[in-house]
Amino acid sequence: MLRDPMETKETRESNAGEGQSNPSTQLGERFPKSTEELGRLRALGVEAARDLCGFVDRSPTPWHATAEVAARLRAAGFTELSERDAWALAPGDRRFVIRGGSSIVAFVAGQEHPAVGGFRLVGAHTDSPNLRVKPNGDYSKSGYQQVGIEVYGGVLYSTWLDRDLSIAGRVMLRRKDGTLEARLLNLLRPVARVPNLAIHLNRGVNSEGLVLNAQKHLAPILGLGKESELSALVARELDVPSDAIAGFDLCLYDVAPSTIGGVRDELIFAPRLDNLASCHTATQALLAVAGQPASATRGIVLYDHEEVGSRSAVGAVGPLLRDTLTRIVEAWTGREEVQGLRRALAGSLLVSADMAHAVHPNYADQHEPRHAPQLNRGLVIKSNANQAYATDGATAASFVGFCGDVGFAPQRFVVRSDLPCGSTIGPITAAELGIATVDVGAPMLSMHSCREMAGTLDVHLAIETYRRALG
Structure with missing residues (x-):
């Protein structure tokens, strides 16, 4: 096997030479290093992962997942909007709208009109194979x-x-x-x-x-x-x-319940982690920032039908997000802005959150050797030159900053050059709206299996990073 010319003997030994992540993907310098700090962080990961397990078990279908998200939003003071009604919004309002029972957009109105403050969004999908x-x-x-x-x-x-x-x-x-x-x-x-x-x-x-x-x-x-x-x-x-x-x-x-596993409670064994784990962490991030004033309107969009191409009234190809953002711009009480939606989108960012492929120890040669994420090492930035992912240098750089604020360096994923690449809502939404987008996700194994596997610490790191992304 050809070696990376930049790889040292020590790096080869630590990475076992089989497609493991290079040192740039490890936890950042600001990440807690002491045993006490790491123990506290792992405990936060297990706590967040247990909440994720409950979320997954109450969400056996996209309709149940949307209902579970709505219940959490209502408990935090969000109220539902009807698409049949005229909307009126003021800074700080907490609202959500459901379409088709299986897709939901929730947001906190910013202190500035969206034409000035823009939108900060995290997107995911409610459906699973x-x-x-x-x-x-x-x-x-x-x-x-x-x-x-x-x-x-x-x-x-x-x-x-x-x-x-x-x-x-x-x-x-x-x-x-x-x-x-x-x-x-x-x-x-x-x-x-x-x-x-x-x-x-x-x-x-x-x-x-x-x-x-x-x-x-x-x-x-x-x-x-x-x-x-x-x-x-x-x-x-x-x-x-x-x-x-x-x-x-x-x-x-x-019917087997989701559970925490691994010798040190470092693993999650559960169904539908792709992509309910992203729905959960996005929702928890929005709830965490809901009471903090910000100029931008912050929100989440959780679509159905991503796993079958998103081409539906409630999928990413449909008009759900555009309709909602348009109405937010138009509903600003007592203030109109010329070309408001176009100005808002030009100053906005979407984090497309979908689970990422962790390196599989039994099939490490199926991964691109220098882009092989590991569990519990933090979120992954996903890139593809052919635009199966919407990430570019500018949006990746922004997301690196969010991860750095939490204290870790993001991992990177690209598919092997001789394999086709999957896709997600990122490039679809970017093409539909012209919004700057980065595709990311927490690493996992057994993707699209009836039962999947992920890391407990990554749940906590995802929530904290999406909090920073929402601003």
Whole structure:
């Protein structure tokens, strides 16, 4: 393997020579160094991570995640705006707006009109890859009652096998007067399972690999006989007649709770960390700065449908953020500014927060050797020359400053030059609005698995860094 000519013998030994982060990605000089200081910091990380675990467990679907964010906002004095009403805003107002039940924008109005103060935003997404119930899902086969599923996003199929699965989502009910009511559903208990095929009937699976067909092999078993139909179970759970159910958006999820792991409580084992971890840290950062006056209007935007391309009314390609920012500019009480939105956007910054790939010790050669983030080393700045990420030199430099204020040097990620690069809401929002954007995220392993893994300290560092980014 070719060595980096700038790499010393000591660096090679400390990094084990397998794609580990170089010294520039380590904790900064201002980072606490004493045992006592590091212990205090780790305790803050575990505390923040436990709150994240509760957030994830209460958010099995994008609709639940949005409801959880809204509940935290309301508890901190934020009030909901209706898109059907005219808005009026004054400095310091705390507001949020929900679209489609699964996307949310929350903000604290700045002391200056946005044309002067600009916007400081953190963006993330509420959805995660999973299995979703088809409209006509119930069917029987070989004596089993099953439900048809459709794969949502880039699912790692095999990780959904032999899991205790429940079902949650949004159900549309038709009232007696003909109007519709959206109701959240969470069965909470295990009601489904996708069983593996025994090795006796698939002798080559360990040497030849497991190949799964989404149509044939991922349909869960709900029980035995028609009395185990999902449609009847949903009606019983909501205490409504079956014919009252007019539509639904239902997802399967693993009922095993999120937990803190590792020998020293340094790890998080949980589902949907991509990207509920970013939703959580962005929300907590906004709540932390909400009572501190600032010239800029500070906010978060949490979109649905990122995992399937963002092309929807509630996704980043849709007009949600532009509509909201336009109305904020127009709603400023007693003050109008010429070309206000364009001036505001020209003086704004968006931090696009989505989880990043930590180096995998068993597959270190899949990472670019000098851009291989590690858990609990702080946030990662993500770059791509072909604009799969919106980061440029100027926005990266700004974010380096935010990390430095917290006391660490950010890590860096670029994909190997011989591999395609994923993307996120950053370049979409930047292209739609022309807003300066940096793509970042906390490092993690097992991305897009049914169960994922991240570092506890990184949760605390993310909240503190996004606080600085919001100003």
